[in-house]
Amino acid sequence: MKMHNADETCGIAQAAVVLGDWWNVLVLREIARGHVRFDALAAGLGLSRNVLTERLGRLVAAGVLRRSLYQRRPVRYEYLLTDAGSALLPLLVAMQDWGDRWVLGDGSLTATAEGDSAEHARVHALAGTRLPDGLALPGTLGADPALVPPDAAATVLFTYPGTGIPWGDPPIPGADGCTLENRLFKDAWPDFRRAGVAVRGISTQLVHEQVEFARSEEVPHLLLSDASHQLAAALGLPVFRGAGRLRHKRLILVLDAERTVRHTLFPVVDIPGAVAESLRLAVDCARTGAGTGSGPWTGTVPG
Incomplete structure (x- = not known):
């Protein structure tokens, strides 16, 4: 890419050099989604092997990807995000937000979605999708817990814009109601626990903000921070910009013990109804998937 002298000190120009063209962006999108092996990337993108090899080489040379050997005969590599590559995730999610709002939508700022929207189709297409291995988010317990506990019969992940x-x-349509949603999950917690179902609430708020809220509301379920947009990038979750930050739109995912999405609820307009429905779906998922986990989940949340 030809650059002017002024571009040498321009961060936008230098980032454009790394991203290059739309194939580089889509390669990063797929790797963020857990498609880290060459054949999976080629199949997912419909890209020729020669072109994909060249794009991966550029991204490795730029320091946003690294190769990790997973097979010696024949030699095979996985392509993983470096710290510099992970720092691009907010950019990818912001691009998605812009595309959803201004290209696929009518430009309206909203925290919900219409039934015929691209966001609606994308979320409901998640059924059957398995969470990428190793994906973990910081939470209100301090360490980075698993999104799906290995001993849970099923797990409910609910994303929300933010409390307080x-x-x-x-007001932004669909944004209000986060405190109500957490309170309703709190009320239903004994039922989730008896069924061996884990519950995780996820927002892009910082951990200390979540800790303060969890303490004041005596929230029994774990809250996780997606401030780095790992989950949003991994699943292509819909977001919107509100109060100076990219925020999750409200949705609910029910996952089985194998970390696979079985049910999606989106948009969530009737919050009490959605919480009750997520409990029903999770209990059914736990019942039909009995024996797939490593043991009964106790539902215990450390102090």
């Missing part, structure tokens, strides 16, 4: 936030005047 003034959404402006006029």
